[in-house]
Amino acid sequence: MPHFVFVNDSLVPADEASLLIGDLAIQRGYGIFDFFKTMDGEPVYLDEHLDRFFHSAAAMRLDAGVNRVELKQRIGALLERNGIANSGVRLTLTGGYSPDGYSLAQPNLVIHQSLLAVPVSAEPTHSIRLMTYPHLRQLPEVKTIDYLVAIWLQPLLREKGADDVLYHRDGVIAECPRSNFFLLTDRDVLVTPGTNILKGITRMKVLEAVNGRLATEEREVLLAELTSANEVFITSTTKHVVPVTEVDGVRIGDGRIGPVAKWVSAELYKRAAPYGRR
Ligand SMILES: Cc1ncc(COP(=O)(O)O)c(C=O)c1O
The missing domain is CATH 3.20.10.10 (D-amino Acid Aminotransferase, subunit A, domain 2)
Structure with missing residues (x-):
């Protein structure tokens, strides 16, 4: 079964999730993201990651289009839908569909979950x-x-x-x-x-x-x-x-x-x- 991805407010199968090429992330590499782990289905340090996500967005003049509560709801819905216990969740906020490929537009928000192995040993295994x-x-x-x-x-x-x-x-x-x-x-x-x-x-x-x-x-x-x-x-x-x-x-x-x-x-x-x- 394919994983699901949030593209703005739509939950879609990963192989159908897409952004158009006019996005400033593609045109100029303009965007921010954050990345947190889930262990046994629980997000690890979610609030700290969301603090940083909103800080990065504001610093880059990007309007996330959602507040913290709404963002948590989307993350919760995604985790429930996918049911992947140990994972990495990436929140990406792009510069949006710029009419001239240069000026800022309304950002696109993508929330994507992938498999991530949690370390089996508490001590470092390699240097x-x-x-x-x-x-x-x-x-x-x-x-x-x-x-x-x-x-x-x-x-x-x-x-x-x-x-x-x-x-x-x-x-x-x-x-x-x-x-x-x-x-x-x-x-x-x-x-x-x-x-x-x-x-x-x-x-x-x-x-x-x-x-x-x-x-x-x-x-x-x-x-x-x-x-x-x-x-x-x-x-x-x-x-x-x-x-x-x-x-x-x-x-x-x-x-x-x-x-x-x-x-x-x-x-x-x-x-x-x-x-x-x-
Ligand atoms: C430039 C940079 N510095 C430091 C870190 C480590 O940050 P964190 O501990 O939140 O993963 C990252 C994470 O990807 C990074 O991209």
């Missing part, structure tokens, strides 16, 4: 290697649909044997294309960039989880700090917590998955799980 690249995302605090540089860099990543990119500007670390960055200093302070980033919901939950257990700082983090770091990890809704053991071919800490990444991962897993599984 990754990053490649640095000088870049600052446009409107970094907004979750835009623009992943141009990240997608364009994919062949270079493969060439360099890296798994993901770490953006920086003049040696100041920002984030990865789809995740936030944490570094544990040699004094065991957990630091994470505070500006020029998309404030991830997972990042917020990490900061809440470690509060009172570990010193934390939201501040400028320099590439130069990587050489003395005890640990590095990245976070996102889909990736959860992923330890980084190499940046630009240079080993981080002892090159193994560190205890703080393990603890944070397990703690977040426990907090996000539906009540029955905690």
Whole structure:
């Protein structure tokens, strides 16, 4: 049975869901989105994701056309119709059908659910290697649909044997294309960039989880700090917590998955799980 998708106020089978080519998302790459998980049928951190969705829409001068209550009703109806327990739900708001392919129009809202495997282990199962690249995302605090540089860099990543990119500007670390960055200093302070980033919901939950257990700082983090770091990890809704053991071919800490990444991962897993599984 095909999944269903909301296109504006219509619930339609996924293979019939479409937008016209005049949409500014297609013409100019103009739009925003948000993405949250469901576990055992329950949305995880829905309000936080909706806060960010409405923030991104307002920052991009896009009228969502629905308020929070209406949006929750549509999400609820979609989840009920599809009946997929563990999933990712994407809310996309586009620039709309622009008469001249350039000026803003009434946005189109698409709500789409896809299968997403929930990690079977609370602890990280693998680590990754990053490649640095000088870049600052446009409107970094907004979750835009623009992943141009990240997608364009994919062949270079493969060439360099890296798994993901770490953006920086003049040696100041920002984030990865789809995740936030944490570094544990040699004094065991957990630091994470505070500006020029998309404030991830997972990042917020990490900061809440470690509060009172570990010193934390939201501040400028320099590439130069990587050489003395005890640990590095990245976070996102889909990736959860992923330890980084190499940046630009240079080993981080002892090159193994560190205890703080393990603890944070397990703690977040426990907090996000539906009540029955905690
Ligand atoms: C640019 C960017 N930074 C950070 C994140 C992580 O955010 P979250 O933890 O809300 O998934 C994402 C998620 O896709 C992202 O696109």
